[in-house]
Each structure stands twice: as structure tokens, then as C-alpha cells.
Amino acid sequence: MLTNEEIIERALERIGAGYVFPEKVAAVEAAVRERAAAGAYRELAGPELCAAVTADLQEVCPDKHLRLMWVEEAQSLEPADEDGGEAAFRALLRAENHGVLRVEQLEGNIGLIELRLITTAVDGAAVIGAAMQLVAGSSALVLDLRRCRGGSPEGAAMWNSYFFPDDQVHLNDIYSRSTDSTRQYWTAGHLPAPRYPDRPVYVLTSATTFSGGEDVAYTLQAHGRAVVVGETTRGGAHPTARHPVSEHVLVTVPTARSINTVTGTNWEGVGVRPDVAVPADEALEAALKAARDAITS
Template sequence: MTTLTNLQPAPVIDETARLLTEHYVFPEIAEQVADLLQRRLAEGAYDVDGAEELARVVTEDLQSVNDDKHLRLKYHADPVSPEQGAATLDSIRRDFDTSLGGAPRVELLDGGVALVELAPMLFPLEWAAEPLSAALTLASRAQALIVDLRNNRGGDPDTVAFVCSYLLDERTHLNTMYWRRGERSEQSWSLPHVPGARFGGSKPLYVLSSDRTFSAAEELAYDLQQLGRAVVVGEPTRGGAHPCKGWTVHPHLETTIPTGRAINPISGANWEGTGVRPDVPCAAVESLGQAHTLALARLAG
């Protein structure tokens, strides 16, 4: 463990406060949180035993003003590169290599219902396009489809649009990101063409959710729900709608800060704080059985 003999909290807090003020999508909240961090530093709240404990305490304070779960000080056991986002990218690559590219389970259930699990995240599209295309093309011949996001912690918005493209018939406006820098916006649309075959926009589609489903995985569920394309089955999700970036502020610590916010073109809102509310609420452990039952009933009808 990194101890206070080689970890001084003041430089970590000073740099985190500076990054907040410069990059956080809500400038007024950034000032409040930065002031809180400096006040807590002066009080000695961060004189703790090691980087891992400092990350826990600071994260609690970062999220205390507006409960933004993307605002974090993340601990990394192995030293990480000072390059922006390098800590997260190294960890993501390891997960990609051990999860069949983010589609660890493709299965045909009874009655012609396919199950595709997307976990542990929606990886960067330049990595994930090939394995996701293979999984979704394989499932395209099913009569109904269940997409399991219960263990998905988020990822790349471009990958959200890629997956949606297999589940719709035509190019569709999915989401708009509003960025702090320059007050610019960026629309997300499904693709007009996909590699492989589409499941399409008319056959029954169910999305499984849990209280672990987060960030870009929530966007996938929310976008399909708002379009009336999918029935969400399971638990309310964690409620993180703000895309973020990471900065290394110590060899074992990374500050993640949202730099934008998502606005759905149908609801005019997002899932921040509230999570995606399931259409069929049930315990996550029961959601696969529930969705399969619903799919079979729909097909029989």
C-alpha cells in the first residue's frame, strides 16, 4: 500500500480542484466542490493511511454536492502513466482481452429466444466492432432477443450507437451530448449500414438491468426504452449520464471528471441520479426468467 510517507494529500487535492474548475460540465458545482475539497484538506480530513483510503474519502466528498457518480478519485494498485486516461485505458484493455471482446455469452434459449450478454463494458468501438458484430449477427436469426446489461459498467457512446444499429431498421437520432468546452453539442445516431445482419426493429426485444448497470450501458437501455423499441426488465440502474475523462494526479490515483451531459431527443432529459427505471421491475437475479417468459408469451400471441 502507498502510505503517507510518500503520499502527500495536498498536491492531489490541489490538482483535483484545479481540474474540476477547468473541466467539470457544471461550472458552479465545480466551484462548490473545489471549495469543499480545500476546506476538508485544511481540516485534516485527508490525513489518512494510504492512497486507497484517500481515494475513498475524497470520492465521498466529490459526490456529496450533487451525487454525480462519475466524479471520482480512483485508486490503482499498480502505478499508472501520467498521460491523461492511460490508467483507465490499461485496465479496459485487460478486461477486453478476458471477456471475448465484451460479448461473453451468446445463447439460444427455448422457443427461439436469443440471449446476448454485453459485459463488463461497452469497449471502445475500434476494438469492439468485430466481436459485437459477430455476436449480434449470430443472434439476428432469433425470433426474440434479450440483451443482458446487468453486469455492464459503461463505456463508449459510439459503441452504444453501434449496438443500437443492429436493433433498429433505419437511421435514428439516439442522443445529444452537450460539452462544456465552447458550449458545443454532438448528436449520436444509429448507423445506416452495419457489418453482418441486423436483428431489426420489429421483433421482440428485452433489456436486463441491475443496480450495477452504469453510464453508457444505461444509455443503451434508456435510448431503446425511449424509442419504444425495448422492454427494460430488472432493477433501476445506477444513474450516471455524464461522459467523463480521467487525469492521473498521483502514480496510484486518477481523477475522473464529467465533461459533458446527455440529453435524449424524446424525453428531453436523461437518467442522471434517477437511473433507468425498468418497465418490468423485479430483482436482477430474476430478470432473465421474467424476460424469457414475456418473450415466449409475446411470440405465442
């Protein structure tokens, strides 16, 4: 069994090799090693160790994706099995219906889609299309991301594609440290359900909304395609890789950063700020009122 010191050193090695801002690595390593030398982690175990190291990482470098995570089920440490958590993420998507929790037609011909995760474009295209097909005839749409905890940049781009008329909208870019290159994300040219380009869209957010969910909210808001209703989101804009450093501990390392084509920046550390600020549990009511007013005006 690995000691806490060995787990921490393995995590710092992964951070040093992959973190998207290499100029910040030295300060992160110094702070965590200083705390370790002072015995701050010696008596901690499991989730408590992960929480303590994460707090110290983020005190030096306030990146919400930079953290240690405890997993109950033992994981393989063999390099052949390591894929940045991709296989586990895809299994999670399948188990959770690719993030689509519910689709409803509400009074006043208003569609509602609630998402818990943002699926991948390849694996989840059919489910995204099925959800959008069910609301295709609505007069306005509410996209509920209040409990959406993240997902795939490609999937976020596919969701966003439905709300624009064609494939000519440059949504955002993602810079990757590992390749020192920038990938552009545009609206998709072909979608498995009708587009929704010309009717009101309201995106619900909360302080829980994170990562891929924030990507959808921020992008639609920045491009003037949706009204964001609710609370400021958590503020995690950096795509990450997950690496096992022990049988039960993962380190998540941001390896890339998002760049919105309208704002030139992203939501890291600040969150997506709503256009209509209300408590999360009041966001649906506020959005429905705004939608009904827009439909009847």
C-alpha cells in the same frame, strides 16, 4: 511522494478545468478544502483516501462519475502519456472480448447476449457484429446488462443501431464543455451483421448497471424499442475523462452530458427505471416469460 493535500489539489485543478457544470465547481472546491483543512484526509492512505474524497465530492455534487479512483499498478504522470485513459480503456476492451461475455440460443428460439462493457464502435464493430449474427435468426432477444459497468457512447450508438430499420433515427446528443458543442448520435447506416428491427427485445438491468450500459437501456426504452426488466440502474450519464494525479490515484471528471432526443434529459442521478421491476436475479426468468408470451401471442 505526493502528500494527500497535493493529490487533492491536483484533483480539484482537473475538476475546475474540465467539469461539465462549471457553475458547480466553486461549491465542490470549498467543501473538499474545508474537509482537508479540518484534517479529514490526513491519516488516510490509498483506497481509503479515494473513497473519502469521493464521498465528499458527491455529497456536494451527486454526480456518480465525479470521483477519485485507486489503481494498483503505477501509472505515468508524463503529459505525453496522458490521453484521458483511452489507451487503458482500449486495452481493457481487448482483454474482455469487447464486453461480450456470452451469446446463447435459448429454448423457444430466444437469443441471449450478455455484456460486461460497451466497446468502441471502431475497435469493437466486428465483435458486436459477430454477436448479432449469432442471434439473427431468433424470434426474440434478451440483452443482459446486469453486470455492464460502462463504456463508449459511440459503441452504445452502434449497439442501438441494430434495433432500428435504418439510419434515420436520432438516438441522442452529447454536449461537451471543452468544445462548447453538441454532437448528435444517429443510427448507423452500415452494420456488419443483419439488423434486428422488428422482433421483441428485453433489456436486463440491475443496481450495478452503469454509464454506457445505462445508455443502451435508456435509449432503447425511450424510443419504445425494448422492454427493460430488472432493477433501477446506478444513474451515471456523463461521459468522463480520467486524469492521473499521482502514481496510483486517478480523478474522473465528467466533461460532457447526454441528452435523449425523446425525453430531453438523461438518467443521471435517477437511473434507468425498469418497465418490469423485479430483483436482478429474477430478471432473466421474467424476460423469458414475457418473450415466450409475445412470440406465441
